[in-house]
Amino acid sequence: MSGQLTGLLTERVFRALDARLERDVDRPVALALSGGGDSMALLDLARAWAGARGRRLLALTVDHGLNPDSPDWSRRAQTAARAMGADWRGLSWDGAKPTTGLPAAARQARHRLLAEAARAAGARVILTGHTADDAIEGDWMRAEGSTLGALRAWSPSPVWPQGRGLMLLRPLLDETRQALRDHLTARGLDWIEDPANADLRFARGRARAALAAARERAPSAPASQAVPPPSSIQNTTGGLIVVRGASARVLAAAAVCAGGGDRPPRGERLGRVIDRVENGGPFTATLGGATIHGAGHGAGGEMVLVRNAGEYARRPTPPLALTPGVAAVWDGRFEITVHDAGFCVAPAAGRMAALPRADRAGLKTLHPGVRGGLPVLIRDDGSDPVLAWGRAEVRCLVGPRLAQALDQTPHERDLDPAPNGATPGNTLSSFPNIH
Structure with a gap:
């Protein structure tokens, strides 16, 4: 019976992955691997899918530095990933840790590190091992006042701009935690139990304790979100x-x-x-x-x-220095690459009168509210302002980001193919009358 259940689980996960991911492309699929039961089951199932579909798998393990055993957990994750034929990379959350809001800060750091590593490897999708139990626990936590967002099977990376162009895929979101552990047991695979998951100081631990007596409750899939026309x-x-x-x-x-x-x-x-x-x-x-x-x-x-x-004006920040050939995200909305040294980028607000005549003429064709928020390139000494389109490659991230947020990119092939995170040729990437 256990073999039959494992086979059915594999079929369901294959369908979930096939619905979102491309086949037979060299680009890797990233996978968040903690070494816990959920992520170990995901690794085993995703490895089988990747082998059958001609994809490479990149396992990413984040050491938060919060438990003395975490280096050993990372080594075990590395061994498991490589034993299954996946590439592996270890990531570390370094520096001081906050005394309050630690789970939220750790979650943010984890997503940032995963996003940076996935983008560096050329991946567009990160698999995570969230389960139906996680969705139920999240419901409980929100009822207790948490601002934690609801889990969705397919959603953008929650960090910006590091996660631009990346989606998270949760192919186990309809599966129970116990079913995944049964799968691992049947496959002869072990996993790590993180004691923090049962720590009642944290909302996740309290949620698990509160829900432990209601195991018979059927897990509910996350509520679907209406897609705007x-x-x-x-x-x-x-x-x-x-x-x-x-x-x-x-x-x-x-x-x-x-x-x-x-x-x-x-x-x-x-x-x-x-x-x-x-x-x-x-x-x-x-x-x-x-x-x-x-x-x-x-x-x-x-x-x-x-x-x-x-x-x-209310929150002034210094101009962003640009390195030739290196794409920089400015103001969370534009990705800018210059090819010559000695330039910074700053907002047009306060600099429009000093722009060249052609730039000022172009601005007049736009909605007045847009103008001050456009990027202007200036010399490192603050002189010679010009709209960024005149001296750099400029990609606007607003349109692709919104498309991902509103479920308009339902498949990996719909995601941004540009190496620096913005869709070439999107209608927000060009400035009228500026060449």
Whole structure:
């Protein structure tokens, strides 16, 4: 019976991987491998899939430095990965650790390290071993006040800009933790039990303890998210146009992408903006680092979302120095590569009057709110400003990022093929009248 169950599990996981991933391409699929039961089962199942589908597997293990046994756990993960024919790389969360909010900080550091390693290897997808039990525990934690997001089988990397162009795939999200351990036992494979998972100081440990008496509860799949129709959002240079009928989820995602930040707006702040949208009149509001210019229903009912240029004055940061040939992400929205030394990038806000005549003429063709948030190249001494398109390769990340956030990239082949994380030729990548 155990062999039959293992075979059925393998079939389900193969279907989940086939639905999202390409076959017979040289690019690796990354896999987060802690050495725990969930990730070890994922490694075993993904190895079988990769071998059958002509893919390379890259296992990534993060040592958080929080347990004296973690170096040994990393060595065991390395041995297991290489025994199964996967490449392996160890990653370390170095430096001081926070005294409060440690689980959230560790999760953020883990995703950052995984994203950087996956991108460096050319991967577009990272597999993680989250299970139906994790989804149920997350429900419990949110009911207790946690802001932890709901797990989805296919979602963008949660770190920005390190995770640009990357998706997370959770092919075990409909499987129970026990079923995976039964699979490992049947296969003669062992795993590590991290004592932190049962530590009642942390919300995850409390959730597991609270749910231990309800094992008979059937795991529920994460709630599906409605995909907005493509016509509800349009690109504009450096910003987005969203129709007023868009949902709160769409508006929040558009705001964080247009603003270049990494935390979607929630709660009362989002609710107040939604109220203004639903009132029907023209309005201007800020949300998630973006400014929303809302026309009234009689004016077409559109909202233009652009970078809130006023934040450059409120939170000034020095110009970003650029290294020739190395792509740099500026303001969370543009990826810029220069080929000559001696340049920095800064916002157009406060510099527009000093731009060349052709640049100023180009700016006049754009929505006024867009202009101050566009990238300008200046010399290292601050002189000779010019719109970045005139001296560099510029890729806008807003459109591809929003497409991933709103489930418009359902397959690996739909993801950004550019090595530096932005889709070539997307409508946000060019500036009208600038050559």
